[in-house]
Amino acid sequence: MFNSDRLKTARERRMLTAKGLAERVGVSAVTLSKYENGHAPDEATAKRLAMALSYPLDFFFREAPERIDTDAVSFRSLARMKAKERRAAEAAGSLGIELYEWIDARFNLPSADLIDLSKERRRPFVAARLLRQHWGLGDRPIGNVLKLIESKGIRVLSLSEATKNVDAYSFWRGEHPYVFLNQEKTAERSIFDTAHELGHLVLHHHADSKTDKEAETQADRFASAFLMPESDVMDYAHLFTAGQIIAAKKRWKVSAMALAYRLNSLGYISEWNYRSLLIELGKRGYRSGEPDGIEREVSTVLAKVLAALWSKGMTKENIARDLGIPLEEIEALIFRLSPDQGASLEVRKPSLRVVK
Amino acid sequence: MPTFNTVIVSTLVDVENRLEDFGCTRQQIKAIGHTARAYADDASPSMPQNAAGMLSYIHGVGELRQQLVGSDYLPDRACGVESVVRRDRSVRIAFQNVDKSCADMPPLPRSEKGSGAAALSSPTLFEHAGVEAGPLTGVHDGIRTYYVMVGLDGSVELSCPVIEKGKYVDWIERIYIYSLDSDWEAAPDTDTGPIDDFEIQVSFKD
Numbered sequence: 120m121f122n123s124d125r126l127k128t129a130r131e132r133r134m135l136t137a138k139g140l141a142e143r144v145g146v147s148a149v150t151l152s153k154y155e156n157g158h159a160p161d162e163a164t165a166k167r168l169a170m171a172l173s174y175p176l177d178f179f180f181r182e183a184p185e186r187i188d189t190d191a192v193s194f195r196s197l198a199r200m201k202a203k204e205r206r207a208a209e210a211a212g213s214l215g216i217e218l219y220e221w222i223d224a225r226f227n228l229p230s231a232d233l234i235d236l237s238k239e240r241r242r243p244f245v246a247a248r249l250l251r252q253h254w255g256l257g258d259r260p261i262g263n264v265l266k267l268i269e270s271k272g273i274r275v276l277s278l279s280e281a282t283k284n285v286d287a288y289s290f291w292r293g294e295h296p297y298v299f300l301n302q303e304k305t306a307e308r309s310i311f312d313t314a315h316e317l318g319h320l321v322l323h324h325h326a327d328s329k330t331d332k333e334a335e336t337q338a339d340r341f342a343s344a345f346l347m348p349e350s351d352v353m354d355y356a357h358l359f360t361a362g363q364i365i366a367a368k369k370r371w372k373v374s375a376m377a378l379a380y381r382l383n384s385l386g387y388i389s390e391w392n393y394r395s396l397l398i399e400l401g402k403r404g405y406r407s408g409e410p411d412g413i414e415r416e417v418s419t420v421l422a423k424v425l426a427a428l429w430s431k432g433m434t435k436e437n438i439a440r441d442l443g444i445p446l447e448e449i450e451a452l453i454f455r456l457s458p459d460q461g462a463s464l465e466v467r468k469p470s471l472r473v474v475k
Numbered sequence: 476m477p478t479f480n481t482v483i484v485s486t487l488v489d490v491e492n493r494l495e496d497f498g499c500t501r502q503q504i505k506a507i508g509h510t511a512r513a514y515a516d517d518a519s520p521s522m523p524q525n526a527a528g529m530l531s532y533i534h535g536v537g538e539l540r541q542q543l544v545g546s547d548y549l550p551d552r553a554c555g556v557e558s559v560v561r562r563d564r565s566v567r568i569a570f571q572n573v574d575k576s577c578a579d580m581p582p583l584p585r586s587e588k589g590s591g592a593a594a595l596s597s598p599t600l601f602e603h604a605g606v607e608a609g610p611l612t613g614v615h616d617g618i619r620t621y622y623v624m625v626g627l628d629g630s631v632e633l634s635c636p637v638i639e640k641g642k643y644v645d646w647i648e649r650i651y652i653y654s655l656d657s658d659w660e661a662a663p664d665t666d667t668g669p670i671d672d673f674e675i676q677v678s679f680k681d
Contacts, residue, residue, distance in 0.1 A: 227678045262671025270673035351667070357506045357538070362516040370669070423677040 121159040124186060125179045129172045130155075131210040132448065134203050143171040178443040185216040187290060200284045208278055208285045212299055215276040215452050216292060217442055222424055229420070231272035231296055233321055240322040243337045247344035250321055258348040260371045264313045265416040268298070273320065275313070275418050277302050279451035289316035296320045302454070305408055306415040307374040313416070314342035340384075347371045347381045356387040361399040365411075372413055375405045417454040429458035481646040485577075493650055494633075497566055497621075503542040505653045507570070507623050508631030511535030528572050528585055531625065535570040539623060543568065553616060554591030560618060567595065568633070571622040576630035577654035587641035595620040596638040619647075630654045 130140050141151040144167045154160050160168065169176040187209055222228070234253050239246040251257070254271065261267055269275055278285060278301045286308075289298045298316045300309055318341030323334055355367050359382075361375070368378045379400065383393035397406075404410050428434065435453070439446040484493045491501055514534040518526035536557045540550055543559045551560035551567060558569035569592075573582030595618075621635045631652040636643040 225680060227676065227680055229675060229677075256670060259667060260669040262669035263673070266671065266675065267673050270675045354502075357510060357541075360510075360513045360517055363509070363513040366513070372669075419675050420677055423675065427677065427679060 121154075121165055121179055122181060122183055123155050123157050123159075124183050125181065126168065127155050128184050128186070128210045128213050129174045129178065131203075131206040132214070133172055134207050135172075136203075140168075140171060144168055174445055175443050181443055184213045185220070185292075187212045187216065187292070204280065204284050208280055208288065208299070208301075211276075211278055211280070211448075211452065212288070212290070212297070214442075214444055214448055215274075215297065215299060217444070218276070218438070218449065218452055219274050219295075219297070221438060221442055222421075226424055226427070228274075229270055229272045231294055233271060233273070233296060233324075235324050236321040237324055240334075240337050243318065243322065243341035244344040244349075246318070246322055247341050248348070250317075250345065251348065258351045260351060261346065262372075263416055263419075264310050264346070264372070265300075266419045268313060268317055269418060269420045272296070273298055273317070275300065275420075276452045277418070277454040279303075279455075287312035287316050289319050291320065291324060302415070305374065306413050307368075307372060307377070307409045310372050310416060311342055311346065311374065311377055314345050315339060317345065318342055343377065343381050343384065346373055347378065349385055352381060352385060352387070356382070356385075358382060359388050359392050359396070361396055361403060364396065364400070365403075365405075369413060374409050375400050417456060421453045422456050425453070425456055425458040434458070481581075482648040484648070484650040490650055490652065496564065497568070497633075498547050498561060498564060499543055501652055504623055504633050505631055507535060507538045507542055508625045508629060508653060510538035511570070511572070511625045512629045531572050532570060535572070535623065535625060539568065539570050553618075554594050555589065556591050556595055556620070558620070562618065565618050567618045567620040569620060569622050571624050573624040573626055575626040575628060576624045576632040576634075577626075577651040577656070578630070581636075581643065581646055581649070582624045582626065582632065582634070584643060588638045588643075589641070592620075593638040593641075596636060621648075621650075623652075628655060 130137070133140075135143075137151050137155065138148045141148045144151070144164065146164065154164075154168070159165075165179060166176060169179060232254075234250065236246040236249060239249065254267075256267075265275055273296045275298045278287075278299050280301050280303065285301050286304060287298065287300045289296065291297070298313065298320070300312055300316075302309070304312065315338045318338035319334070322337055322341060351371075355370075358364055358367055358378075364375050364378050364382075368375050371378065373381075376397070379388070379393060379396045382388045383390065388396070400406065425435065428437070435449055436446060439449045442449075484490050487501075494501055494504070511531040511534055515527040515531040518530055523529070540559055544550055547563070548559040548561045548568075551558045553560070553567070556567075556569050558567050560567040571582075572585040574585065576582050619635055621633050624632050624634055631654075632649055633652055634649040635647040637645040637647065
């Protein structure tokens, strides 16, 4: 049976208006609206809809999609984001949940190990320290933030939205926390986004982040403190030129701007020095990008899943076929990983042999 | 000819112990070098040709005082040499840009030394060591003068040279602070380095 919610999901993914899709298919906007509200199209129209949206016909005849509760989603860059960009990103979330549930049905995955820090949301730096303590991280910089949160059971997927207005978003679905990261950002920005979304997951789990105007600032402060613990940054308190900031930022895998902000917020550099730094870093191109950037972090869990599937002769095409989702959508969700990347992540134990 | 050997303090433990005599730490001296190099890197082609050296010197001296001036060290300008001095330990520390520090070849200063610096290079101590240190060209207060010597590659040593006719002619002591080549500096500090050995188990369900 034709599923109207799936039609809506596919249309939103393609960022088409109902009117725009209606024109492509050759039906009226009113008719299309009916299709999206439970009236099934005839077979020929369904085929035209599938073709216009570049989705397999099979996709529209499955059970209702996992529509995410938009009120529970924490978005970055909310102010700049257009409604259609938001809906497209949320539709990607629906597909991401379907993908992860497909994986969950076949694989043992890390279970969530997060703590509820909503009581500390007015003191994000305390929350950051408590979470570090809970995970036994001490004050050391984190070499791979994405791998860390995946090891703690957070399900991370990528967004390939061709817009910089969507940074990242996160939500809880049952007992599973999800994070979606846009790959259009620099690697450093993406790491900060990861920590920002981690902040939302622990700070605003039981507190609606939308009604709290401070939620975005709280998540930013959490990310800053989580990535750059004060007692570690303290050793670098003498940094106050653009050259020094650029050289030191790689320790925490953050942007030069983020490190400058942290040093200023800790009181290690004056407001005047901070403003001068922002101007100098801007001149050097660190406002719009991150020259000489680091390597992008990708999902370890998904890479391992692909490698394991590969060992049984299964590929991304099998997943796409099973879910009735276009392959390119699967690719966009899994950081465009290939099975050999997962194989290289497997820890190879040295083989033992008898020495005579 | 000098009748003494240059004291070279080069291992991490020896350096830290020796710096206790000065009442400062290796991190403080290293920070002076790093700040000077960072400012030298900020020189742009539109600035004067010697901007890198000037910026390094200006901010090197500034950082020297930021790091050390307090209850023990005081700012000092004896014989026109910008420095800090600690009289109870009879030590003065100034700043110098050099070609390379902590190398087998002693550092060469990147600017000619003036008569003030020569005057401060301790003739009385050389007399004590049996060294002919040349004529006295300025006022000397008997305090040994060391220089934080910062190389073009960011290497740093804290050393006490003998200065004559604008050049370093000999060395009383060289304390290696930071070198890109030295093993103890290059060795990663496993206690404070980034942590990324997070274990992720993914396996097929039965």
